[in-house]
Amino acid sequence: MSRHLLKFLPAIMILLLITPLSAQAVNDLTSREDVFRFLEESLQAQVSLTExxxxxxxxxxxxDRYFTSEYKSVFLKENIVKEGGKYVTxxxxxxxYYIPFFDFSEVTEVEFFEDEIFVYEYFPEKHEGPVGxxxxxxxxxxxxxNNNWKVSEYLYSVDPAEMIGAARKKVQTDSEAHDNFVFKEPFFANLEPASYSFYLSIASFSAFLQNVAAMSNHHQEEPSQTFLTSGERQ
Known part of the structure; x- marks a missing residue:
């Protein structure tokens, strides 16, 4: 995990005092700068729990402004302490599960997808000091x-090529599935027979009405002929 974070906690606390937390989470993350600002505020939110x-x-x-329900749960499970009926970290x-101490520069990689954003950075080995x-x-x-961007998962010792490759494959698979459903011939092939069947049903019903009308006319004519015949006999 981010063992090197503790070294920078004093600087983070100073930054926290200077920069107030945003009133609400950033919902529109469209650039690297947006993502960096959002993650810096997310870290401030975590560190503020020590105050x-x-x-x-x-x-x-x-x-809640910055983390999904699942992420909040694991973060609090690992870091929260009860004290005097309340809680502190x-x-x-x-x-x-603290936000990694990214450099937030060109060495910090950001990959955007429609429903996901990956942020990662390479940390060279370190064996100096108490934390290595x-x-x-x-x-x-x-x-x-709920339509708001939030931190959902911590990725430690990840393989960026594998991680990004899997995300791109997922996007391609979803896109092909959408194309097959909307544009492929089998989707439209069922429309013509259904329309044709509907036409035949209307035509059959029309013929049925014509037969009923003809039969009705026939029955109406028969009493008239019988009446005339009886008259002639009279």
Whole structure:
């Protein structure tokens, strides 16, 4: 996980005091700058939980702007501590499920898809100080929940080529499935027989009405002929 995060917590706290949290989550992430700002605010939201004890409702309101329900659940399970009937988070060596300390520069990769945004960065190995780690990628998956972009999954030691390749394959598969449903011949092939059957049904019904009318006329003529014949006999 992001063990190197703790080293920068003092700077983050200063930034938190200078920059207030947004009133609501960013719903329209269309550029790298939008994503960077959103993730910086997401990290501020997490770090702000160390300031004082809060009710669970207050904590949920702070995190809900930036994280899906599932992500909030795992983050709180790993980091929340009950104190005096309320809750607070403390820093630790592991700091699980905190936003990775991205550089937010050209080395931070952002991949946009229709329903997903991948953010990842390569972290070279580090063995100095109290916290060390091997070279690895860390990343985040952003998805929409109730039409709002939110952090949905933490990606540790990921393979970017495999991750992005799977996402692109999914987009291609969904697109082909849509094309097959809307544009392929089998979809339209059923329309002509149905229309033709409807035409035959109308034609048959019309013929039936004509037969009924003819039979009705025939029965109306018979009494008249019988009356004339009886008159002649008289």
């Amino acid at each position: 004082k004890t809060r009710t669970m409702e207050e904590i949920d309101e702070i995190l 403390y820093g630790s060596d592991s700091a699980p 780690y091997e070279s690895h990628y860390e990343g985040l998956l952003l998805e929409k929940e």
